[in-house]
Amino acid sequence: MRTVAQTVTRVLADAGVEHGFTVPGESFLGLLDAFTGTPELTLVSTRHESGAAFMAEACAKLSGVPAVAMASRGPGATNLSIGVHTARQDHTPMVVLLGQVPSTKLGRESFQEVDLAALYAPLANWTAQPATAAEVPGLVAEALAQATGPRPGPAVVAVPSDFWDEPFPGPLPAPGAVVAEEPDVAGVAERLAAARSPVVISGARDPRSHRELVAAAEELGLAVYTGFRRQDSFPEDHPHFAGHLGLAVPDAQLKALENADVVLTVGMRLDEVTSQGFRFPLPEQEHLQLPTSALGALRATAPARRRDWSAAHAAVTEFMAPPEFPARSALHPTEVVRALRRLAPRDAVVTNDAGNFSGFAHRYWCFTEPRTQLGPCNGAMGYAVPAAVAAKLVAPERTVLAMVGDGGALMTGQEVETAVRHGAPVVVVVFQNGLYGTIALHQVKSSRAMSAVDIGAVDFAGWARSLGAAGYTVDAREQLEPAIRAALGEDRPCVLDVRTDPDVLTADARLGDFLES
Structure with a gap:
């Protein structure tokens, strides 16, 4: 007889789900066992729950098939929430399975207990927490229907930890469908x-x-x-x-x-x-x-x-025509984007993070092919690196480029290790200007002093090598194209640490223009 967890993974696999992303937790051990034991499913262990959620979102966005994000109660579930909000605002189908405290300890503010269904209610299409183990597979089937309905998005089921290993004698539930109105x-x-x-x-x-x-x-x-x-x-x-x-x-x-x-x-x-x-x-x-x-x-x-x-x-x-750059000027983000566009394949997948630097990708990349852009519509920092890892796992035959600022790279860049472990040779381009540029721009535009926006200098290339990836540093214009060619030729993940002009906030605004006025 199948356990509840084994029934859940069979429901997911039969619905076409292929990937689950998680930081493992003790409140869903049975689900981890079942995921590993289901041949159609691939379980990816990440370095942070936000990375897991971003990977699930990017996986579904690129493939069109829901992916699963999993986390443990309390701290793990709250870490996961940022990527769930991303999926909600971007209409991305996602099934979120959360381990909850044991059913015998619910409602007593037990260790790491949070009312997960209530926590996720404003962040998801639909949430549920079963009262009995027998309800779990049916609720997961319903989550699949809610995630893929007329407005796709995340659907959440929080499951008490003791339910996963319970036997499930009933028939295998099939996902229903949320019926949309016929278009006129x-x-x-x-x-x-x-x-x-x-x-x-x-x-x-x-x-x-x-x-x-x-x-x-x-x-x-x-x-x-x-x-x-x-x-x-x-x-x-x-x-x-x-x-x-x-x-x-x-x-x-x-x-x-x-x-x-x-x-x-x-x-x-x-x-x-x-x-x-x-x-x-x-x-x-x-x-x-x-x-x-x-x-x-x-x-x-x-x-x-x-x-x-x-x-x-x-x-x-x-608007998309790049300007001319003086030969002796510092490296401009526009030059970086245009060089990447020239050298990367036409159908390369670009994952872009949030921040001022992303405006250069939006303006100068020139997207021409479907499913080549993965970006967070809710402006969540830390998206690009995990999204790139997921994209490479979903489409290993395609070139995948992550464009990320130094702030975003320091939030979830550790998922480069996940890429190394899974053999996913992504190229991560870090636009390093030592600044939270978006916030600095808001501050100077409103005549405020810049505060809390400095980012310390980081050797991202050395950091990448410490994780098992390749790393290149680009300090000057003449180093840019050779470094990009080398990165695209690597058979392992690679990080390009590109030191861009810190005075350049956007394609049309320089920091000095505000500080001098």
């Missing part, structure tokens, strides 16, 4: 046909949706914006591309959106950044929504139209 494709097609200047805001990542959206834009005469950190949902070099709705979007790139009479959102919600502070859609604009699965039907229903989006795309091209 005919109505959307009619409105697009009658529109003067319709635009699409897209977050569709998978290859099929990517192809369908390109075809729809060309056939129906649509301009396409991409949502925040979803730049891989439409080719940025396409003549119908109107811009990435990220942070600090120039006015010229918003004109097509401002002038639109119909705004169609595909494959995402309009979060605060994408909507530019909830400014769009404007009150006078008609806002339509469509699932990515309906793009083919839309093409078949809507009449072909031609519209000229050359002015909108010209604004994008101008």
Whole structure:
């Protein structure tokens, strides 16, 4: 007879789940045993629970299949929460399995006890804690349904530690389905046909949706914006591309959106950044929504139209054009991104962390292929390195680059050791400027003194070598391309410690400009 834990892993495997990420804990030992004993599942032990959650989120984002994040009660579960919030805000399917205190000790503020279902309620799509061992497999099946429903996201089950090894005599529960409303494709097609200047805001990542959206834009005469950190949902070099709705979007790139009479959102919600502070859609604009699965039907229903989006795309091209750099200037982050783009394969997966440096990747990488960008829409620092490890495990044939600031690298960079242990040769590019640049910019822009933003000098290359990875230091422009070529040629994880100009906060702002005024 199967145990509860063995039944749970069978439910997960039958649903297509392939990976689980965790820091092992004593409150789910039976689940660890069952995961290891299920051939279809791969268990990855990480160095911190936030790394485990970020890996699960990135794994699901890249593959389209839910991954599992696991943690123990109290401290482990709270560490895990940052990546769960990331999955919630980015619509990423994730199943979260938490070990809880034994059922006989619940409600007594036992060692490491937290009301985990209540803790995770605002961070997840759905949470549950079973009252009996027999309920556990059914709740996990329900978690899979909730995680993959019309709004994908994390679903959490907190299980008392004594339940895992209990026998489960019942039939294997099957995941249900959360039914979505049928889209009004005919109505959307009619409105697009009658529109003067319709635009699409897209977050569709998978290859099929990517192809369908390109075809729809060309056939129906649509301009396409991409949502925040979803730049891989439409080719940025396409003549119908109107811009990435990220942070600090120039006015010229918003004109097509401002002038639109119909705004169609595909494959995402309009979060605060994408909507530019909830400014769009404007009150006078008609806002339509469509699932990515309906793009083919839309093409078949809507009449072909031609519209000229050359002015909108010209604004994008101008924005993405890199400036010239004086020969004797310090290394600029733009140069780093452009050199990586030249030398890496076209379909390389880029994981970008949060922070000012990420704006250079958003602006200068030029994403053209689906599922090539993994970034946290909630702005969580420490995402890039764990996400890169997961991406390489999911797609070992692809080049995977993590772009991370020194602050983010010092939060979860220890997952380089996880990459070494699992034979995942990622390339981690650390943009080291010795500063929490985003906070420093906020401080100086509001005429405040800079405080608590200095980061000490770190030998990231030496640190990488101590973890079993390769490490290269780049201090000067002439070292950059040789170091990138060497890193891309490594058969083990590699860290590039790139020392960038500390005066450069963004592509358009220098620290000195504020300090002198």
